[in-house]
Amino acid sequence: MTEVQLLQTIGMSVIGVGGAILLFVKARFVRVMAFVAMVLGAFSLVALSVPQMASMPPAVEKIDVASIKEKKELAAIGQKIFFSKGQCALCHTIGSSEGRCPDLKGVGSKLTREFIYESLTQPQAYVYMDYEHEGRAKFFPAKMPHINKKPIGLNNNEILAVIAFLQSMSGEEVTINLSELATPSSASSEGRKAL
Amino acid sequence: MRGPSLAVKGGILLAAVFVALKFVLPLLTAPLPMSLIYLYLFLTIIGIVVYGTLSGESTEALLGPIFRFLSGEGIGGAVKSARLAVLVLFPLLVGWQTYGGLAPNTQPPAESRTIHPAPPGEFVGLSNPLPNTPENVMMGTGLYAAYCLPCHGPKFNGNGAASDGFNPPPANFADPGTIAMLQESYLFWRIKKGGVGLSVEGHPWKSAMPRWEVELSDDQIWKIIMAEYAGAGQKPRTWE
Amino acid sequence: MEHIRNHRSVYAYAALFLVLVFAVAMPVGLAWAEDAPAGAATEYRDIPGMGSRNLIWIVAQQHLLLAGFVLGVPIFAWVCEIVGVRTGDQRYDKLAKEFTKLLTSSYATTALFGGILLFLLIGLYPKLMNYLSDVFFPSFLVYCALFLLETATLYLYWYGWDSMQGSKKGLHLFLGFLLNVFAFFIMIVPNSWATFQASPVVIAEGSMWARAWAATWNPTWWPVNIHRLIANVVLGGYICGAYAGLKYLMAQNAEERVHYDWMGYVGNFIGVFGLLPLPFAGYWLMREIYQYNQQMGITLMGGFLSWLFILQAMLIGILFVGSNYYFWLGIMHRIPGSEARYRRPILAMLVILLVCLGVWMTPHSLVASLEEARKMGGTHHPLLGVFGVMSAKMTVSNLMILVTFMSFIMYWRAGKEETARWAKVAKAGQGVLLGIAVVVVVVLGVWGYFVPAITRINYFSTTQVLVVLFVLLTVTPLTGLLMKSARTTTEMVWGVMPGRAGYVLVLNAVMVILLMTLMGYARSSSRVHWHVYGVMQDTSQYAYSPALGYAAAIMALNTFLFCLLVAFIFWVASMGGEKKGGPTDTAHTKAKDAASPAVGSAPAASTGHQ
DSSP, X not given: OOHHHHHHHHHHHHHHHHHHHHHHOOOHHHHHHHXXXXXXXXXXXXXHHSOOOOBOOOOOOOOXXXXXXXXXXXXXXXXXXXXXXXXXGGTOOSSOSOSSSOOOTTHHHXXXXXXXXHHHHOTTSSOOEEOSXXXXXXXXXXXXXXXXXXXXXXXXXXXXXXXXHHHHHTTOOOOOOGGGSOOXXXXXXXXXXXX | OOSSOHHHHHHHHHHHHHHIIIIIHHXXXXXXXXXXXXXXXXXXXXXXXXXXXXXXXXXXXXXXXXXXXXXXXXXXXXXXXXXXXXXXXXXXXXXHHHHHHHSOOSOOOOBOOXXXXXXXXXXXXOOOOXXXXXXXXHHHHHHHHHHTHHHHOTTSSXXXXXXXXXXSOOOOTTSTTTGGGSOHHHXXXXXXXXXXXXXXXXXXXXXXXXXXXXXXOHHXXXXXXXXXXXXXXXXXXXXX | OHHHHHHHHHXXXXXXXXXXXXXXXXXXXXXXXXXXOTTSOOOOOOOTTTOHHHHHHHHHHHHHHHHHHHHHHHHHHHHHHHHHHHHOOHHHHHHHHHHHHHHXXXXXXXXXXXXXXXXXXXXXXXHHHHHHHHHHHHHHHHHHHXXXXXXXXXXXXXXXXXXXXXXXXXXXXXXXXXXXXXXXXHHHHHHHHHHHHHSOOOOOSOOHHHHHHHHHSOTXXXXXXXXXXXXXXXXXXXXXXXXXXXXHHHOOSHHHHHHXXXXXXXXXXXXXXXXXXXXXXXXXXXXXXHHHOHHHHHHHHTSTXXXXXXXXXXXXXHHHHHHHHHHHHHHHHHSTTOHHXXXXXXXXXXXXXXXXXXHHHOOSXXXXXXXXXXXXXXXXXTTGGGGGSHHHHHHHHHHHHHHHHHHHHHHHHTTEEOOSTTHHHHHHHHHHHHHHHHHHHHHHHHHGGGSOHHHIIIIIIHHHHHHHHHHHHHHHHHHHHHHHTOEESSOOOOSOOOHHHHHHHHHHHHHHHHHHHHHHHHHHHTTTTEEETTTEEOOSTTOSBOOHHXXXXXXXXXXXXXXXXXXXXXXXXXXXXXXXXXXXXXXXXHHHHHHHHHHTTHHHHHTOOO
């Protein structure tokens, strides 16, 4: 018997017992509870008769730096990080004004890779001045967190992959060389094992 | 109360709804699946019961004849034999249904494929990096003719020469229910990852769409997308 | 008397607590030292047999339903108390007091389940709890402080009820107001934790408070707050109705029947009142979800959860039909001689409701066998396929709201005759307004098929909602004004409703509870395999989301458990209290007077049951 059939059998039995109680038992409280159980049993049966789909988590992917052969693959990894672990998409959009922070469409061709790297690791290093008030201009602090520190804490390889993605999605040549990636053997910090 | 009782009227209404859905509707359009007919009949029954039990008198008019028929009180003649027939046939019907539900058969299980499942997160926020210029669309149309046309057809309606070989058939882009309700990023995902890239609810084993990332570059895919919208006369869905 | 009752309920609670602790602790104890690799922090613990997720599911759901009840009842009680003061009808004050009594006993149970839930979460999901405490620790403190305030206010409100009658009534009403304010904040603080899991925002560096504040203001926080606030009123109203329905069925004498019939009427009234704006709040929430993350929106509406919304349509449909049915039964039975006059409009409304429900429940992709699918040319029917899309669903749900609203107004006006000179004009105006609203909703619904999705969502659907809301907000006060000066032509007779009315009240409450469990599952599963969406992945063996059938079985179990729990609480609260006069003592003379013509003849008719 499959799980669905088992549950269907239980649902039918509940309805049957409830019906018997309604027919033969006089106590009002028991009757009302039997009525409730019958309604719930019927609901379960309906839910069991529609298409049954479970949602499976994706297979866990282990990425090995040594296996990356092409820049395209690096950009694809960067794309995944951009939309998951890096949490970039929580604020930034690509080609939409709905986001809470600057839109990143074409950012790979507007900015150099060094500038993007600096924006990710030292977001307060180069910020606008705020003149919209009395007196002297103030720094207008960026909302951007340090991407290489906790809680997001991407390692160097991951940041390079994200930059590769930003460049490729802007239609630019990826200027990150695969030789720049730290391999696990040369990496000293334990955090680099992740990529 | 004159005329037929509420119970009889209700029975006639139920039968009429069934006949209309099962036999009259197919004359005008495609037949309805049984699951939908049962749903509408169920709603009709709710309506009859609710209306019939509004007041004490109508409850009697609805349920009285049914109870009398079943208990056999104060009926006679043909009705009495009808009652006997119902009492014998009903258990047989239930038994037949149960048997039909359990016996193995050659019918494949009902179809429940989700045609447009949720895309993976890394594709949701993408946008087309290329400007929508006539040259780009023209290049896309050329690529479409080379790679997509055999299945999706010269008129973008899923009616290409090879389309007959596939079930489910290739998507019809002219249908407002396909690319018109999707964003460009969704098409990018489907073209790039193909049928095998679908999630389980999309039944990846059924789609014959190739994984075009093997042969086409991202830019080429974006151009094809522009060509498809232009050719099918649709606009991509936007959120602002 | 009071002391004895309190002691007995304390014993009952102690027993319940011990049973639950044992039931929970035994399996947990067995699994406590589970697979923690040496050195690494434990991320998950499991419970063999039932599974950690199922246990959390059940405990969290019970806590949430109880919490909904505990937050809904003060609103309900406070509104009743105000009505009592304004109209001078002592029945409302008594009703409010009766429900506040239930509140005191269910409050403790809610906290008990909250405690169990917290311990289980810390034990079974340490990784997640660690993360959430890191972000939200300040709001934990706020939550505790709010709880102290709420508890103190509740004690004052309940124990001061009788001593604050008369000149101090204003102070008591103010206490009720404070109680609701604290209750509202108690609801929105945990909402921020749950909504952060679904729609997290990036937390920059900063002080502990700044981080928690930033995380609290996530995109779905306010939509969920509003949705839950309204839903709590609905839950409180319908549970009051179900309680009255049950008591009505179990009533021993005419006096009790009169009282509980009236209570069921008030419960249903408040429930429907909350139900009407609820779909709008749900629509707003759904929009925010789509805007926050399209992937989550598609998972809900078009992906693996799409069938869930058909079930939701079924439950809401039954709730709408059930509530209307109760109104109609009320018109037919409580107002003698009304049958001939109201049968036709009722039939029309019933047909519209069912047609709308049929459209709402028609799925986009139909369940069809291979043969049927071949005849249709796919899983979309060429003709009825048009019912499957959002434009149709929005239209029919708006129409159902309008029809239910008409029932509501019809019941309100039944048996009364307007005396105001402008009554004719006002009534005609109301009719025209309703007619225009229906036409606008339908026209926009049909037109919605021919415009881009974004126009439909941003302008058409919003307009439909605004039009219906406008009708609700203008016709209600207008009718209230008309009724103020109206002359009663036929006195309502209480206590003569048939037994099925009691069952319908119970059915409506079950539908509301089931809906809450169903949509809780939807909200949770829309996160798919994430604890915190896009930020912290669920790597336990329970990262998958179960199919609808299995989930529905647990929802049904949860609903049944909750019903038993509420029945138990009500029973505990009624133990030993005010036994002799029933709940209806001197204050109900007014109700008795109103019903006196029927009391003699009613019992025979009203004891009939299904």
